[in-house]
Amino acid sequence: MSRTEDEKEPIMYIEPLASSREWLHDVIPSGQQVGEYLKSLFPISTWIYRYNWTWFLGDLVAGATVGVVVIPQGMAYSKLAQLPPEFGLYSSFIGCALYFMFATSKDITIGPVAVMSTLMGNILTDVLPLLPQYADKPWLIAGCMSVVMGCIVMAIGLLRLGFIVEFIPLPAIAAFMTGSALSIAMGQIPTLMGNNSFKAYNTRAPTYLVFGNFFKYIKHCNINAAVGLTALFLLYAIRWTCNYCARRWPKREKMFFFLNTLRTAFVILLYTLISYLVNRNHRDSPKFSILGVVPRGFQHMQVPVVTSEILSKVAGKLPSAIIVLVIEHISISKSFGRINNYTINPNQELIAIGITNIFGPFFGGYPATGSFSRTAIKSKSGVRTPLAGVITAAIVVIAIYALPPVFFYISNALLAAVIIHAVGDLISTPTAIKKFWKVSPIEFVIFCAGVIVSIFSTIDNGIYTSVALSGALLLFRIAKAQGKFVGSVRIYDRPSLTSAADGSRPPSSSQKQLVETGNSRNAFVPLDCSDGINPAVKPQQPTNGIFIYRFNEGYLYPNAMHFTEHMVAGIVKRTRAGIANPYGSLGNRPWNDPGPRHKTDFDIDTSLPVLRAVILDFTGVSNVDITSIQNLVDVRRQLDRYANGTVSWHFAGIKSLWTRRALIAGGFGSSDSATRTVFSVANIGMSQDKEYGHEHETILPSSLVSGDEEFMADSASQEKQKHELTANSFDTLAIPVLGINHPFFHVDLDEALNAAEVELGFK
Numbered sequence: 001m002s003r004t005e006d007e008k009e010p011i012m013y014i015e016p017l018a019s020s021r022e023w024l025h026d027v028i029p030s031g032q033q034v035g036e037y038l039k040s041l042f043p044i045s046t047w048i049y050r051y052n053w054t055w056f057l058g059d060l061v062a063g064a065t066v067g068v069v070v071i072p073q074g075m076a077y078s079k080l081a082q083l084p085p086e087f088g089l090y091s092s093f094i095g096c097a098l099y100f101m102f103a104t105s106k107d108i109t110i111g112p113v114a115v116m117s118t119l120m121g122n123i124l125t126d127v128l129p130l131l132p133q134y135a136d137k138p139w140l141i142a143g144c145m146s147v148v149m150g151c152i153v154m155a156i157g158l159l160r161l162g163f164i165v166e167f168i169p170l171p172a173i174a175a176f177m178t179g180s181a182l183s184i185a186m187g188q189i190p191t192l193m194g195n196n197s198f199k200a201y202n203t204r205a206p207t208y209l210v211f212g213n214f215f216k217y218i219k220h221c222n223i224n225a226a227v228g229l230t231a232l233f234l235l236y237a238i239r240w241t242c243n244y245c246a247r248r249w250p251k252r253e254k255m256f257f258f259l260n261t262l263r264t265a266f267v268i269l270l271y272t273l274i275s276y277l278v279n280r281n282h283r284d285s286p287k288f289s290i291l292g293v294v295p296r297g298f299q300h301m302q303v304p305v306v307t308s309e310i311l312s313k314v315a316g317k318l319p320s321a322i323i324v325l326v327i328e329h330i331s332i333s334k335s336f337g338r339i340n341n342y343t344i345n346p347n348q349e350l351i352a353i354g355i356t357n358i359f360g361p362f363f364g365g366y367p368a369t370g371s372f373s374r375t376a377i378k379s380k381s382g383v384r385t386p387l388a389g390v391i392t393a394a395i396v397v398i399a400i401y402a403l404p405p406v407f408f409y410i411s412n413a414l415l416a417a418v419i420i421h422a423v424g425d426l427i428s429t430p431t432a433i434k435k436f437w438k439v440s441p442i443e444f445v446i447f448c449a450g451v452i453v454s455i456f457s458t459i460d461n462g463i464y465t466s467v468a469l470s471g472a473l474l475l476f477r478i479a480k481a482q483g484k485f486v487g488s489v490r491i492y493d494r495p496s497l498t499s500a501a502d503g504s505r506p507p508s509s510s511q512k513q514l515v516e517t518g519n520s521r522n523a524f525v526p527l528d529c530s531d532g533i534n535p536a537v538k539p540q541q542p543t544n545g546i547f548i549y550r551f552n553e554g555y556l557y558p559n560a561m562h563f564t565e566h567m568v569a570g571i572v573k574r575t576r577a578g579i580a581n582p583y584g585s586l587g588n589r590p591w592n593d594p595g596p597r598h599k600t601d602f603d604i605d606t607s608l609p610v611l612r613a614v615i616l617d618f619t620g621v622s623n624v625d626i627t628s629i630q631n632l633v634d635v636r637r638q639l640d641r642y643a644n645g646t647v648s649w650h651f652a653g654i655k656s657l658w659t660r661r662a663l664i665a666g667g668f669g670s671s672d673s674a675t676r677t678v679f680s681v682a683n684i685g686m687s688q689d690k691e692y693g694h695e696h697e698t699i700l701p702s703s704l705v706s707g708d709e710e711f712m713a714d715s716a717s718q719e720k721q722k723h724e725l726t727a728n729s730f731d732t733l734a735i736p737v738l739g740i741n742h743p744f745f746h747v748d749l750d751e752a753l754n755a756a757e758v759e760l761g762f763k
Helices: 020-027 031-040 053-080 086-102 114-130 138-158 162-167 170-193 207-216 224-248 250-261 263-279 308-339 346-363 372-380 388-402 412-426 430-439 441-456 459-479 560-574 626-643 657-665 674-692 715-721 749-759
Strands: 484-492 496-499 512-515 520-526 546-550 613-617 648-652 704-706 734-736
Touching (some): 053 114, 053 372, 114 170, 162 308, 170 207, 170 308, 170 441, 224 250, 224 263, 224 412, 263 412, 441 459, 546 560, 546 749, 613 749
Parallel strands (some): 546 613
Antiparallel strands (some): 496 512
């Protein structure tokens, strides 16, 4: 409705209640949203039509670089999984070949990784004795697990439940990565040194036992140690030299980066050549342990075997495997997305790794996920799009068909060196661990607990420990959340420093004084000056029995009682009861209230006020529930008895219509005198403003803002709810921010405090 200058009447906004129909309308997707959802399942459709030669050159270089690295790593990690080396190549191929169609990250590379492979090896070690018929074909069990894990992860992505990954915090991830890396490295040292063939030596035992047994049987080391140690030294020497040269000659940094990236391929080729020269005439009894025959081509393509027999034996291992599969991929993809300034879609990433793990076993693959080392290489190589994975897959296929004769002479000690060198980057650095301690000591303890359990038990238990402790900490923080009583301090928007000196020389600090310039406002801070508030600041406690309490967390059933108990205890400590002896006689006093022995002994501190109003700061509350609202209703009844009267309740900063609806259902938000309160605030507000001679826009319990000339609303409904206020009472056209039908809901604390004081007659 339009208004003229002569019709300056405030528009009375009546706030509607949230309805289930509106909720369903917001939840149920429209046809357009369904179309967008289906399109989002194939992110390639958003960029493939813009593909160009510049992108192709970047993808070609990055894909080829990763391809050279993934071949030796894939075979080495396959040994960790207790599978023949060719299965690592199969997994590398299918991960790179399929991911690009569903990817939202251009950097990540899916394939065999050390932690997942080690976990799979431990699972096979535990399950094969229970399934002896698969002893000669363990890859069938690995393939079954890959299909099941892929289906679960893809379902999580399709249902858009990827947010559950956020419940696993960084310390838990770092703990299991560090523990896994230490376990993997220690498990490879016997192979590196050549004493892993001793029968009493179980390299799959807990890390501390492997460490002890290594020194116990160190006398059984052989010539493999010379191969493994020198290869490991050479890998670190090349990396250190290239990093140093890149810093020394920054203009040639790119060249040194590629030399550093290719160090694994160079060392593999060098030692394979040495192995060939040494063992070419001793193929049946080589001088040191070598890889042996690797079949050419995809020799294990078949439909995966998924049976209830296998699933019943591996069911208990699936949770830890899925956790590793998901968090390793998501954490890596998010990290490189931030580094390269783009955003990934976690749900879509889950769909991508789910699909690759479902189809991987058809080609002989086992569970695969994102690789940190290969992703870092791909990112630094200048990758432009996810299509670089196809280049990597093509190189892997060439290796599968053309290089098996070369693979025959690769030393097992050399592969152990490659694994140790690769997993070393997964160990948290001392700087990172120190930062954990500085940021959150209790999460530092969780990190240490996860690492210790991984070392003294298994990787699975290390994962469960760190995740469980992190979850327990989260629940404890929610359940034991504690609010704060707050008071007001005056803040000046534009303070400036001027000198009391005459200006002839620079003023000293003692000569400076703060001069208030510009506008000022109230800020509400904890009365105890916690949260880093300057102790010299003295917040102003609301007078006349009014208390402001701030919720620092969501107000839900786990913490509802804790919040209100703390609030009630603080109020009782700062006020006196509304009546000296509320029980009348000793017999009427509750058994759990010791009180004075005789009713005549009641002594009330008259310097303390009687409770009149409670203002709750809901700016930190996103949701409420039935339990928390009922708890608030019970507290209101308790405080009414304590004050021997009706305590007024005001709420500031409510964010959700459903929170308002819940509070209204509990009897909050308005009272029988609500209308009188509205007019009282309007009249008093205007009289104060006229006295000081400036316009007033915030004149109702719900803040008013300057409105447009056209107010699009239901005219009939507005006319029914409109109050009879004269146009002359207002200097500007004003629109209430919140509905006047719930005058005890306020925009901020300043308004809530003002409304409470007006309602109680203090203004």
